[in-house]
Amino acid sequence: MNPLEIPEIVIKRLPLYLRTLELMADEGQTVTSSQELGGRLGISSTQIRKDLSYFGEFGKQGTGYDIRFLRGQLRGILQVDRPWKVALIGVGDVGHALLRFIGFEDRGFSIAAIFDKDPQKVGRRVDKLTVLDVATLHEVIRRRGIRMAIIAVPACEAQGVADALLGAGVGAILTYAPTLLRLPPHMRVSYLDPVVGLQSMTYYLSPSRP
Amino acid sequence: MNPLEIPEIVIKRLPLYLRTLELMADEGQTVTSSQELGGRLGISSTQIRKDLSYFGEFGKQGTGYDIRFLRGQLRGILQVDRPWKVALIGVGDVGHALLRFIGFEDRGFSIAAIFDKDPQKVGRRVDKLTVLDVATLHEVIRRRGIRMAIIAVPACEAQGVADALLGAGVGAILTYAPTLLRLPPHMRVSYLDPVVGLQSMTYYLSPSRP
Numbered sequence: 516m517n518p519l520e521i522p523e524i525v526i527k528r529l530p531l532y533l534r535t536l537e538l539m540a541d542e543g544q545t546v547t548s549s550q551e552l553g554g555r556l557g558i559s560s561t562q563i564r565k566d567l568s569y570f571g572e573f574g575k576q577g578t579g580y581d582i583r584f585l586r587g588q589l590r591g592i593l594q595v596d597r598p599w600k601v602a603l604i605g606v607g608d609v610g611h612a613l614l615r616f617i618g619f620e621d622r623g624f625s626i627a628a629i630f631d632k633d634p635q636k637v638g639r640r641v642d643k644l645t646v647l648d649v650a651t652l653h654e655v656i657r658r659r660g661i662r663m664a665i666i667a668v669p670a671c672e673a674q675g676v677a678d679a680l681l682g683a684g685v686g687a688i689l690t691y692a693p694t695l696l697r698l699p700p701h702m703r704v705s706y707l708d709p710v711v712g713l714q715s716m717t718y719y720l721s722p723s724r725p
Numbered sequence: 726m727n728p729l730e731i732p733e734i735v736i737k738r739l740p741l742y743l744r745t746l747e748l749m750a751d752e753g754q755t756v757t758s759s760q761e762l763g764g765r766l767g768i769s770s771t772q773i774r775k776d777l778s779y780f781g782e783f784g785k786q787g788t789g790y791d792i793r794f795l796r797g798q799l800r801g802i803l804q805v806d807r808p809w810k811v812a813l814i815g816v817g818d819v820g821h822a823l824l825r826f827i828g829f830e831d832r833g834f835s836i837a838a839i840f841d842k843d844p845q846k847v848g849r850r851v852d853k854l855t856v857l858d859v860a861t862l863h864e865v866i867r868r869r870g871i872r873m874a875i876i877a878v879p880a881c882e883a884q885g886v887a888d889a890l891l892g893a894g895v896g897a898i899l900t901y902a903p904t905l906l907r908l909p910p911h912m913r914v915s916y917l918d919p920v921v922g923l924q925s926m927t928y929y930l931s932p933s934r935p
Contacts, residue, residue, distance in 0.1 A: 530924035608822035
C-alpha cells in the first residue's frame, strides 16, 4: 500500500501504541492483546486491529502480540529506529524542560542544536549544547541536515521562526506556541497546546451529565 | 443524542475547530467554510461537516459558518463558556511555563491552586498564587471543589500524584509526565508527550518516500 494512502489519523495513533508497548516491555511483559492495549489507551480493540492491519499481520489469533516484535515493527514503520536530529528554538522555561526531558534519545530523537534570540542566552552552555543565535538558524540547520524542529518561543514570534525553519529545509515542526502557524501543506506541524487537552475533557465533566 | 454516544474522537477535534475559529475572529474574520477550516487544520471538509452535524445545523449551504455564532456554540458544547478551576502539581520548568501561559483564562480555565513537594518551593509566591505543600492536596482540592488538574512532576512521581488526585475527586488530568497512568475508566486523562508529537511526523519525512 502506498504509505500516503494510509489515513493520517491511523499514523497518529501508532506512537500511542508504541509508547504503551515500550512501557509494557519496561515492566517485563512479553505478550499483549488488542484488548489489553485498547483498555490502556481508551481505544477499541477493533480499531487497534484495523490500524495494524494496514501494515501486516503482527499477532496470532488466540496468542496475541509479541511485544518486542510489534514494538520493533512500529519503530520501523514510524522510522524512529534511527536517530533524528532536532533543533530547539527558544531556551526559556519550556525549552529548559525539554532539554532536561530524558525521553528523547531512546525514542528516536536527539536535540542537536538550540537557538535563542536573547543576547544574554546566546553562547551559554545548557548540558552538552551551546545556545546559538537564532540569526544563524538557516545556516546551521542547512549545514547539519536537520529536518525537524521544536518551537518554544512566545506566540508572537512563532510564525517568524516557522518561516525561517521552512526556508532552511525543515520538514516537520512541533510547536508549543499557542498560535496557528500558516505553512504550506508539505510542512508537517504538530501542536502541543494544553488548552486543547483540557477542552477535550470538560465535555465529559459537566455536573448536568450522567 | 446522548452525549456519551458521540465518538470521543469527534469530541477531541472540537477544541481544534474552536481554536481556529478564535484565531479567525481575532483576525477580524466573520465568516468561514468547512473547506477553509479543513485547509487550516489538515482535516477534510466532509469530516468537519460530519462532526458538527452531531450537534445541529450551524451553517447554511452556500454562505458558510458565522464565526462568532459557531464559536459560541462550540464553547457551549465543550462547556468552556464557564471557568473551570484547575490545580497544577509540580512547580518546575513546565509548571512555571504554564503559570506564565496567558491562554488559559479566556479559554475556560483558571489555575486555582499550585502544589509542590519541595520544602524550598512551598510557601513561595508565583504570580498571584502561593505554592502549597502537596501533602495538603486532598484537603485543598476537596474544599475548593476543583475537578481538573495538570501534572507537571517527574515521571517517577506521576502515578502517586494521579492516585491522590483521584482520591480527592478530580475527574480529568492533563499530564506532562512521560509515563502511562493507571487509573479507572471514569477518570479522563490527556497526555502531552513531545515524543508522540514528533513520532507522528517522522513517518512522512523519510528520504525514501516521495
